[in-house]
Amino acid sequence: MALTAGPRPPNSVAAMATAEILTQSGTLELPEALPLDCGQSLPGTQIAYETYGTLDAARGNAVMICHATTGDQHVASTNPRTGKAGWWQRMVGPGLPIDTNRMFVICANVLGGCLGSTGPASPGPDGAPWAMRFPVITIRDMVRAHVALLDHLGIDRLAAVVGGSMGGMQALSLAANWPGRVDKVLAIACTAAMPAQNIAFQEVGRQAIMADPDWQQGAYYGTGKAPDAGLSVARMAAHITYLSEASMHEKFGRRLQNRDAKAFGFDADFQVESYLRHQGVTFTTRFDANSYLYITRAMSYFDLVEEKFGDPGAGLLADVFTGTQSRFCVVSFDSDWLYPTPESRKIAHALNAAGAPVSFMELSAPFGHDSFLLDVPALDRVIAGFLG
């Protein structure tokens, strides 16, 4: 049974790839500043990652998994901060759809994150935390860091890149901007350009954080205070969007929390209120508020056409994929109202128009946007089948 090793010092990966243990943690420190879409370069960039399985001699069995907004690199191993199982433990492992007996799985904490990769909580050039001096990053910047990691691991071409939600955007961005670097692209429950409604929800989350006086213009590190109240509200609002109305009805309905009757007060009378408050509070124990600002900003900014051509009006989505050598699989869920099926259909149509091989499936699952993380056997079959 593979065990998760503790964090390694930067650039410990060479030792790791040849090690016999199946699960390993690494932190890469980039030797040069990372160029960013905003025009700045980020010095001292660290990329924290996990790998599972063994890279084969031809270096051809690597699968990169890209995590979602508040995910992390612990895709199939215990998260050391929370003590919880990996977020896709059901999908990644020996004999599972992403089979670590055959594949070498890589998952890196995104740039801007707070689980080991460089983000606003990391020390800047002057040794003090970047805080809001951290440059505003994009989805492509996150992918640029992933590509640097692949370079470091000596992986010229991924067998596949897989991601749901923000992870799907990274997968598409990798395929579009580094077309030679990946064979199969599996984009789940995502979009090629963030829709207005999602931008709106992301803005609410940011405003909730920035409205909290403990945010202190982002310079809360070391003050003993953090905008936990604002971050909690942001998480509560976002969490609703990850579920479906039907699943909330099924899971909570109007059931009361540990009481027989309404209390005629402002405590959490309903289970759904108690659940949401719990989601909000526990989130603050594992996530940095400034990371939440930067990551949601990157999502709001995401537009594949703009990434590729510098202007959102400078081309069609199909043009982004012209000449691609990748094969694509695009998946949506019928109960997902945050990244609904039409967003995936647009991607599939564009890929078709570009002449790329693409299969597109809307799966039926009751859990809303979170379906990609939950028990949806149809998704397991799609992933296993597509990765082969």
Next chain:
Amino acid sequence: MALTAGPRPPNSVAAMATAEILTQSGTLELPEALPLDCGQSLPGTQIAYETYGTLDAARGNAVMICHATTGDQHVASTNPRTGKAGWWQRMVGPGLPIDTNRMFVICANVLGGCLGSTGPASPGPDGAPWAMRFPVITIRDMVRAHVALLDHLGIDRLAAVVGGSMGGMQALSLAANWPGRVDKVLAIACTAAMPAQNIAFQEVGRQAIMADPDWQQGAYYGTGKAPDAGLSVARMAAHITYLSEASMHEKFGRRLQNRDAKAFGFDADFQVESYLRHQGVTFTTRFDANSYLYITRAMSYFDLVEEKFGDPGAGLLADVFTGTQSRFCVVSFDSDWLYPTPESRKIAHALNAAGAPVSFMELSAPFGHDSFLLDVPALDRVIAGFLG
């Protein structure tokens, strides 16, 4: 042309009803404490209201309009606080679907509100604002205040009660709990029991307010501070739920606000961000945060079966309407995801099962939940036709 008179002293209504002007403001002070569902009674209750048109000699042409969460009594006259036109000016007036040439229209600020009716900002028995000492109220309590107003106006039976969203809940509650008091009931874009997802959004709004240190446990009156930041976030989150994804896409898309390119910062780059921030900030100039807490609490609590039988499991929705003498019209909008058509269909089915005359229509309109307030000619025709 009718002009809005200024606020009148309490109990000025008798003079008003016989006046020749078509639009009049009044404030009723109830002579006795108002009994509430929580078991308490509210002393000194004031009910601020507007009327339009003239009550006929038989007192049979009265139509009560119930306003939504953040609405007010200024349904067809300029709101003195904002200087803006009445919120349903397009629907209520001479020759309009709710025709003030023939009908005597009444609209009261809800109990718990902040536009003249008694709410948490009103002085309590000790002369200081109630703040969070204000009792938690229900939709039925709001209706109880409306019924007291009808008693005072000498109106035994309304020709109709009309409301959208929370106004629709009041209309249903009036019909269910005071079955002899209304002939026609028009309930638009509402529910008979608040669904879990809506409770969740309401809870996010309340938590945003209560997370703001300037809320001061609700005792912010007279301190020179108010939880404007929290209230603004609450409004932003709620506002998204009032629109449809399609209407947000149509109205804003990913268009930038007064700039040619993304600023790589946290200002409002996108029009939708700027719009939402504006909605949040302006809301704080017209609404009291504690009122928002109490009114959304009343909505979360709303369950017609529980209102009628004291327990949500003590009967069917159809039982609520057994023996009703009212006629009903239930309307939903196909783009409304906050109070979607199945919620209205449940009401219609229950009314059918109770043997009540009911017509049920899902109207096609692009504006989401807000469709009932906007330019939807089909709704005009439905209302004009139903009211006759």
